[in-house]
Amino acid sequence: MRTWTEYQKFQKYWGDYDFGDKWVQNALAGTKYRSQTGKEYDFGLYGDEGRKEAVKKGTVFMNVYQYVLHEFEDAIADCNSDCVAGVDCNEEQVHAWDEGVAFYTGSLEEKLLYKLANKRCQNYKTCGPRGSEQLGNSKVNYELFNEFLSGRDLLLAGECGPTRAILQRITELMAVPLVQGALRYAYKVGELKEGEKEQAEGTVFMASVIPRVHDCDAGAAEIIADNMAIREDSSTDFAAVKAAFESQYECMGIKCTDVGGLLQGTNYYPDFQPCDDNERMGIMAAGASTVITKSNPIGTIIGIVFAVVAVCAIAFILFMRKKEKEGAPIFVTKVVDVQ
Numbered sequence: 119m120r121t122w123t124e125y126q127k128f129q130k131y132w133g134d135y136d137f138g139d140k141w142v143q144n145a146l147a148g149t150k151y152r153s154q155t156g157k158e159y160d161f162g163l164y165g166d167e168g169r170k171e172a173v174k175k176g177t178v179f180m181n182v183y184q185y186v187l188h189e190f191e192d193a194i195a196d197c198n199s200d201c202v203a204g205v206d207c208n209e210e211q212v213h214a215w216d217e218g219v220a221f222y223t224g225s226l227e228e229k230l231l232y233k234l235a236n237k238r239c240q241n242y243k244t245c246g247p248r249g250s251e252q253l254g255n256s257k258v259n260y261e262l263f264n265e266f267l268s269g270r271d272l273l274l275a276g277e278c279g280p281t282r283a284i285l286q287r288i289t290e291l292m293a294v295p296l297v298q299g300a301l302r303y304a305y306k307v308g309e310l311k312e313g314e315k316e317q318a319e320g321t322v323f324m325a326s327v328i329p330r331v332h333d334c335d336a337g338a339a340e341i342i343a344d345n346m347a348i349r350e351d352s353s354t355d356f357a358a359v360k361a362a363f364e365s366q367y368e369c370m371g372i373k374c375t376d377v378g379g380l381l382q383g384t385n386y387y388p389d390f391q392p393c394d395d396n397e398r399m400g401i402m403a404a405g406a407s408t409v410i411t412k413s414n415p416i417g418t419i420i421g422i423v424f425a426v427v428a429v430c431a432i433a434f435i436l437f438m439r440k441k442e443k444e445g446a447p448i449f450v451t452k453v454v455d456v457q
Contacts, residue, residue: 122191124289124330125184131155131329131339138180141325145172155332155340159321159348168318175319178230179296179326182221186231186292189218190269190285197278208273215273219266222292231292235259238298242378242392249375252384258294258376265291290371293330297363297372299323302380304346305390308354320346320354331362334369338362357389364393 129135133154141159144151148162148169161169193214201207224230239245239256249257269284303320306312324346332339341362345354367373374393379386386392 122188124187125191127333128184128329131332138176138184141176141180141322142173145169145176155336155343157343157347159325161348163348163350164318165314168314171315171318172322175322176325178234179322182230183292183296183326186218186221187285187289189214189221190288193218193269193273194278194281194285197273197276197281199276199278201276203275207276212270212273215266215270222262231295232259234299235262235295238295238302239378241302241380242298243381244298244376244378249378252381256295258291262288262291287371291376293327293370294372294376296323296327297370298377300327300342300346301360301363301377301390304354304356304359305380305387308345308356308359309387309389317348321348330370331366334366338366360390360393367395 128137131154132140133152134140140151144159145161145164146169148164150161151159153159161172164172193208193211196208196211196214198208198211222230223232235256235258236245236254239249239254239258240252243250243252244257245251245254246257247260265284265288269281269288272278272281272284300320300323303316303323306316307320324342328339328343331342339362342359345356345359364374367377374395377392379392380390381387
């Protein structure tokens with residue numbers, strides 16, 4: 119398990135191979151847990167309610183989550199590409215793959231990661247096959263089960279290599295509800311000023327996905343962790359957290375449309391509408407490498423200026439090409455006889 123790709127990201131961030139267990143044990147004891155990056159999580163600052171959330175959600179999001187991926191990794195590692203499809207081909211490996219699906223779903227579909235995805239899609243209007251509904255199964259679950267079936271079929275056919283890409287997509291999709299959870303509770307604490315329970319829930323959601331952010335950009339991860347770690351004051355700069363997450367969506371393999379925006383009834387909360395993938399990519403393409411926050415207005419202005427210049431340049435090029443096709447080019451080369 120120590121060699122699995124995703125697991126290594128988490129071990130590198132936390133500094134322990136048993137990081138999930140240590141999180142839960144320290145939450146139960148009310149003691150401190152320190153990550154490899156130096157971030158300290160003092161569960162003694164929580165009362166029973168906060169520690170309960172850290173234990174309950176940490177068990178699923180930091181332990182079961184990793185075991186799901188372990189089963190898929192194990193199936194691929196043991197895959198036999200020399201077997202004959204339909205003749206006892208990778209049956210044990212498919213069994214391991216099925217176990218991963220079972221641990222993801224849960225026996226009652228009510229407690230584990232499958233249920234989490236369906237709960238979050240109702241908050242963000244990302245339910246349904248297209249991710250545009252507020253009720254039903256989440257788009258994440260629709261996509262995941264398609265990937266689960268594709269992975270199974272590839273194993274049965276002895277196609278070991280292509281199964282790796284399936285697992286990569288599964289890993290990306292499984293992170294979406296964790297990002298949604300972290301953002302939801304960052305908003306509850308930062309904007310709605312809710313209490314210990316919400317802060318603890320936000321912290322464990324963040325802790326469950328922050329190694330993936332850190333693997334993409336340590337600076338963005340630090341902004342998120344600084345705002346959502348356990349501390350005596352409950353101040354959270356939601357705008358900074360949201361911008362930091364969104365700046366790493368492409369690296370994490372997810373989109374604004376996957377995450378959506380947080381609903382208040384049938385409308386989005388103020389400042390929590392879904393981000394725009396085209397707009398976000400435009401700013402990144404224009405060279406805005408700095409994470410834009412309320413405390414960085416200069417970076418914001420520079421990013422906007424570069425984006426506008428880039429868009430204008432592209433528009434002018436397209437205009438010139440249109441004129442050339444119409445037979446009326448803007449720039450005409452004139453041949454002059456030299457006497």
